[in-house]
Every structure is written in structure tokens, then in C-alpha cells.
Amino acid sequence: MSDNLQFQGYETDGFFDELFDDHNQPRPEGQLLVETINSLGVGELRMRQEAIERALMRMGITFAVYGDEQGTEKIFPFDIIPRIVGATEWNRVEAGLKQRIRALNCFIDDVYHDQNIVNEGIVPRELLEDAKTYRVACHGLSPPRGIWCHITGTDLVRHADGQIYVLEDNLRCPSGVSYVLQNRMVMKRSFPQVFNSARVRPVIDYPGRLHTTLRHLAPSQVDNPTTVVLTPGIYNSAYYEHSFLAQQMGVQLVEGRDLVVKDGFVFMRTTTGFERVDVIYRRIDDDFLDPKVFRKDSMLGVPGIMDVFRRGNVAMANAPGTGVADDKVIYAFVPDMINYYLNEEAILPNVPTYVCQRQDDRKYVLENLDKLVVKAANEAGGYGMLVGPHSTKEEQRTFAHLIEENPRNYIAQPTLSLSRVPTIVDDHFEGRHVDLRPYILYGEEIFVLPGGLTRVALRKGSLVVNSSQGGGSKDTWVVAQPGMLTGELDA
Secondary structure (H helix, E strand, C coil): CCCCCCCCCCCCCCCCECCECCCCCECHHHHHHHHHHHHCCCCHHHHHHHHHHHHHHHHCCEEECCCCCCCCEEECCECCCCEEECHHHHHHHHHHHHHHHHHHHHHHHHHCCCCHHHHCCCCCHHHHHCCCCCCHHHCCCCCHHHCCCCEEEEEEEECCCCCEEEEEEECCCCCCHHHHHHHHHHHHHHCHHHHHHHCECCCCCHHHHHHHHHHCCCCCCCCCCCEEEECCCCCCCCHHHHHHHHHHHCCEEECHHHEEEECCEEEEEECCEEEEECEEEECCCHHHHCCCCCCCCCCCCCCCHHHHHHHCCCEEECCCCHHHHHCHHHHCCHHHHHHHHHCCCCCCCECCCEECCCHHHHHHHHHCCCCEEEEECCCCCCCCEEEHHHCCHHHHHHHHHHHHHCHHHEEEEECCCCCEEEEEECCEEEEEEEEEECEEEECCCEEECCCCEEEEECCCCCCCCCHHHCEEEECEEEECCCCCCCCCCCC
16 A cells, blocks of 8 residues: 555545545645645655544544444544635635625524514415424514524535525524534644645634633623523533633533523532522533423423523523524525525525425425435434435335324435545545534624534435534635635644
């Protein structure tokens, strides 16, 4: 096996490649990286890849897979070849994401107050009221500063036509940003000169911006708010991230049993007594947040916390009820929301979506299951999904039954030809399909982290990039415009 990993002979195979054009020439933003890798000595790139893997192992950058019998935690696979995004393209992505978050926030606020969008028939009332994440208990709530979705991870994909589409919105507990930060840290050590020369925009300030966003939500009479990260505990798939973000922000990581409601406020148990909590970055779903309001059998949440929230004595991010806009059926209507609330056309288009609750859509989906990707409305992590072209007849029959039994719970989309990025496979590079999850913070202003988590489907031909389904990650480099800040300050 040769250890001379270079790009000579790399083929895009007719797919849109993020690093090479149709003539197998490096795109302008990737020219320097390609030249650097091609100039490395025999075995040097592999040595750097292995050094990164050892560093990630030492740092314990892990995730858990529910139901996996091999062990509680896994190391998140990483590939050294980054995805690179040019400055002009990123400007459009950033503008589109800000527009989308503004509209989604308007939608959530509307459905828990006047419901104008359903009264006018823009979003069918039955689709809203049958959403599993629609919380009647949140009617009339007014979260601090009028913001519902403070932290969002929006999944983007590029199709063969070169267009970037929004695949889905993650507004409940979007995870993965810790891998973005750690990937960047290890990549900087591997390619320090390329980073400086390629003018890559920094991501290291995300924890500070997250902390500022959270503090912005504190009750107005509190000058120095106490903020905590609320985790379900060590068995949650994203526990590593919860602890990492708390550590990076310099705040306490707590579980439900660490908090108590007294006299209309939330307090944290400490070794010196009770300490009032003003802002909670909660990584617990609504269902488990407060057994007095949602699931009565929850042992993870804090009894009475919703009453404190309703009084305005504690802020929570994201606000309870936000998940209604995370529903994959509701997603189909986001371009309509943008038009309705902002009187604008969507900058980033949705993937065309069939809503199985509609009779005509359902008929088409049932007749074309072998061509479509079918998704359950509230599943994540690649679960509850049928990738038609890669499915068996038996799997298609199973999904046909599920759709007919509960059409509200399913959407379907065309099988896109996702773009690819060169990835190390044995002794050479092969293209592997990727998506991109940028992270958006909504506080005093809307901030989009330049880049995000590029997830890569490591199995040849696979379109499923989720870590729970065998996916890995890459660093994402957004090139700065002239005059913009580049480089990372060491943490």
C-alpha cells in the first residue's frame, strides 16, 4: 500500500465536488490546500491524519449511540480534508439563514398567540395541532426579548445543480458545535501555514458568543445573571457536548436533581447553599422538562420550572414550545412563512417536499417509494427514514403501511445527489457525500457561525451522514472577505 496520498488521479465521477470543478481542477478557494497536500512527502498526510485521530482520542471527543451494544461512547470519525466555502457563497448562506430564523421566530410566537398564519390558511390548522411538538401549555407565553429560538442548527445540502438547499431545521437541542470547535483546533495544528494563507474565518469565539446570547435573556433587574447548562446526564448522546460548552463558557453543568423551585424562582444546590439561577441553556426536550406540565414520569426535569418561566423569573434557551417549528411537516411551509411574515422570497430554497397528509402528495409518494427519501416528522439522527433507491421491497412495503396508517407523520423528498468532498480511503482519495450544519445564535443580534459541522457519509455511495449511522466529520473553512478577521486566537 502506497503512503503517497496526493490528488493526482482523483475523479469527481460526475458529482458536484466541493474542492474540484468539473474538469478536475481545484476550485480557487482550494488551490492552496491542494498544492500543499500534493507537495507533502511520502507518508506525511497520513501521519498528520493519525496524529489528529490520537489527539481526538486523548481529548475524549465522543458521542453515544442509543441501543449500541459495543459500548456507551464512540469516537467521532474525522477526515483531514476540509470543506471550503468561498466568501461570496457564504454571504448568501448567512443572509438566507438569518432570514429563515427571523421567520421561524415569528411563526412560533404567532402560533402561541393569535395564530394568524393558520387562521388565514397559510399553514393548515390540522397540521399544526397534530404536531407532537405543539405545546398547548405554551399558549400565551412571552419569552424574554420576544425570542423563542436562540440556538439553531440548520442542515444544508448541495445538489448536482450546484444549488444549496435547506434540508431541515433543528430548533430543539441542535448538537454538534463542539465537534466544530475541536476539529478546528486539531486542524490548525496540522496546517498552520495554510490556515493563515487561505484566510480562514475563525470559529473559536462561539462559546463566548453563546454565553453573551444567553446572558441577554436574563431578567432585566438582574445585573450579573447566573447561567447553567441543563443536561439529561451522562447517558445522553450529546453529553460530551453539554459538558464541553459549560466548561468553555465557564458556567455550571447541572442535572434536574441539582435544581429546585422555591418561592417562584429556580435555585441550584451548591456546597454553600442555594444559588439563584437566571438563565438555563437546557439540553432536555420539552417532554422531560417539567413533570408538572409535560410527562409526569420524567425524572430528568425540574418540577415547577415552567411556572417560574411563565412568571419571567428564569429564562430558558430554547424557549419551551420551540420544537413546533422543528417538525419536518411544518418545515415544508417555511418559505410560505418567510413570505407571510417578512414579505420576502426565501433566499435559501427548501428541498421540494411532499406532505403525506395531502391526498395527492400521498398518492405520489406511495407510487414512488423506490425513488424518494421518506422521513418521519419528529425523528432525528437518520432514524425513521427510508432512502428509496437503497431500500428493499420489504422496507418499502413497511413504509407504505406506516404512511397509510399515519400520513401526518411523514414527508417525502426527491433523492438528491449530494455534493462530495475528497476523503482518505485506504491509500487514496475518494469522493464522499457531505452536508453542512451551520449554527445560528439569536440574541441581541443574529450571529451565524462561519462554517459549521460538515458531516460526511464514510461508506461509499451512502447519503446518510449522521454519526449514529456511521458518518464522520470534516472541518469547514469559510474564506474571509478582504478586511475581515482571520485566524484563531488560542483558547
